[in-house]
Amino acid sequence: MSSIETQMRDASAKIFRTTEAKETCHNASQGSAASGGCAFDGAKIVLQPITDVAHLVHAPLACEGNSWDNRGAASSGPVLWRTSFTTDLTELDIVTGDSERKLLKAIREIKEGYAPAAIFVYGTCVTELIGDDIDAVCRQAAQKFAIPVVPVKSPGSGGSKNLGNRLAGEALLEHVIGTVEADDPGPYDINILGEFNLSGEFWLMKPLLDRLGIRVRACIPGDARYAQVASAHRSRAAMMVCSTALINLARKMEERWNIPFFEGSFYGISSTSEALRRIAQLLVRKGAGSALLHHVEALLAEEEERAWKKLEAYRHRLEGKRVQLNTGGVKSWSIVHALIEIGMEIVGTSIRKSTTRDKERIKQMLKDENHLHQSMAASELYAMLREHKPDIMLSGGRTQFVALEAKIPWLDVNQERQHAYAGYAGMVELARQIDLAIHNPVWAQLREPAPWKQFVTTARSAEPRINMRSADEATAGFY
Structure with a gap:
């Protein structure tokens, strides 16, 4: 390892060591302080990648049209999460007070037509304003149709997308996590929170964890299944990837089920290595064998050497x-x-x-x-x-x-x-894409004057210049 690589590794370790689980940002951005979407949009972003769940938006049609498929999350199995469900409330439903009955009917139709593992019902601005009791309807539907029905109260008027992220975490904590007991809990089970599996990034990390014998019981929400999320309380440790989204969930799971967590990143070589080390350290503290630490270091040495070797082709160009x-x-x-x-x-x-x-x-x-x-x-x-x-x-x-x-x-x-940038392979891919973008010959051509401008400039320079004073003198006597 070169001196630069050693310095980067030490700097990364220092950054991660300064943040213990209980010191992780308690002061996340306030809901009203950030722009970029409403609370409903934020809640839907966090929960929609749970792939075997039907996501029903109890609102006028425009709400679902605005939020459908707004993330590049990927699934290794079910595609139900990409099917759009909405009660499509109209003015008549609101005036006649028929919206709750329409919601119950929609839940029944989804249960009979799609047999999902669960149904998440999203309340929005309109249903909040007219006073629909979504909690009561969901409880009634769960008993009547024998399926988990989870209310997600996230009216967009309540705040920004950041607030919606946290409301989604509260819904999981209150209605989902802890409702299913794991059949085979083990000392190497972890949760990864705030990982959306964008472009399949989680799939770049899971093989590394598998090689260490570490099982991801629940990746919330990326490529998750309802049963995995419901049994997440039986994991021994957790890693927080995006604190803006689910920091409240991580903190409350630690308080309720004693699941320690840390905040880390899978972007970059040293950050990825440090994250894997922290996972192993938390598991050892929770009772896993100390041999895990040696296995981790051996894996990191192998993967880092391979990644740096591949990066040499790009480092001198970047x-x-x-x-x-x-x-x-x-x-x-x-x-x-x-x-x-x-x-x-x-x-x-x-x-x-x-x-x-x-x-x-x-x-x-x-x-x-x-x-x-x-x-x-x-x-x-x-x-x-x-x-x-x-x-x-x-x-x-x-x-x-x-x-x-x-x-x-x-x-x-x-x-x-379109590309995954997490982990060692992802870092190489990120360098490759940056190199392709910077050294694309189209940019040199784009910065040159347009061909027609060059032609006009050349043509004008070739025109004979007329001495206006001489011309005036030549014609002075004519008039």
């Missing part, structure tokens, strides 16, 4: 390149750490929807608060790109056209992305 990161939440610091590992320079990173602890991590890495910025208008982002002239911008699809207008390469790192 070292010193300047990056503008315009995302938020956990990615505001986890991807920053990954980029620094391969020698890239961070021009700026957005802290939109980031927790207080997220911001502290970024400051430790960048050493300059001027690199941090809140959500900004497209015109301000464009001005920043023109001023700092980064070599690439990493963001979501919402701001891709700002980068294109500034004639700067762009790569999607948000939920709509």
Whole structure:
């Protein structure tokens, strides 16, 4: 391992050690303080990747149309979660008070037609305003149809997407987790919270955990099944990936079932290694054999060597390149750490929807608060790109056209992305995609003057210049 790699590993370990389970950010962003979606949208984002559940939106049609399939989560089995269910309330239903009866009828139709493992019922602004008792209807339906029916009260008027994330965690804690007993609990069972399996990222990490004999009893919510989530209280430890989403769930599971947790990241080589170490350490503290620690170190040495060897092809091409990161939440610091590992320079990173602890991590890495910025208008982002002239911008699809207008390469790192960037293999893929974007020959062509402008400029330069004073003198006597 080179000196740079050693320094990155030590820095990563320091960052993770400063956050013990009970010190993990208690001051997550307030629901009303962040933009980017309503509370209903946030709750649906967190719960929809539970794949064998029917997600029924008790609201007018527009609510479900606005939230359907809004994440790039992937499933290894059921696809029921991608089927859209809504009670489609109309003005007549609201005026006549028929909405609760319509909800009960919809639950019955879903049970008979799709046989889901459970039904999640989402209350929204309209049903909250008219006073529908969703809790009572769900209890009645669960008894009548012999199926778990979970109320998720998340009216959009209550706050932002961040608040909805936490309301979803509360619904799982109150109605789901602890309702199913595990048949075969073991000393190596863990939960991973706040992992959405975007583009199949969880599948890059699960084989590594399998090789260590560590079983992921529940990954919430990515590629999860209802029974896995319901028996998650029997795990021995947990890792929190996105604290903005489910930090309340992790803390209350520790209080109620004594499941210790830590906050980590699977982005970057040293971050991935540190996360696996922390998982093993928590399991050993909970009674697993100490031999697990030796197995982990052997696995990490093997995987790190393989990953660094593959990265050599990209590091000399990317070292010193300047990056503008315009995302938020956990990615505001986890991807920053990954980029620094391969020698890239961070021009700026957005802290939109980031927790207080997220911001502290970024400051430790960048050493300059001027690199941090809140959500900004497209015109301000464009001005920043023109001023700092980064070599690439990493963001979501919402701001891709700002980068294109500034004639700067762009790569999607948000939920709509097509590639998985987690773990060792994911880090190599991230470097590969950045390299492809920066060195794409189209950017050099795009920055050149258009061919027709070159032709006009050449044509004008070839025109004979007329001495206007001589012409006037020549014609003076004519008039």
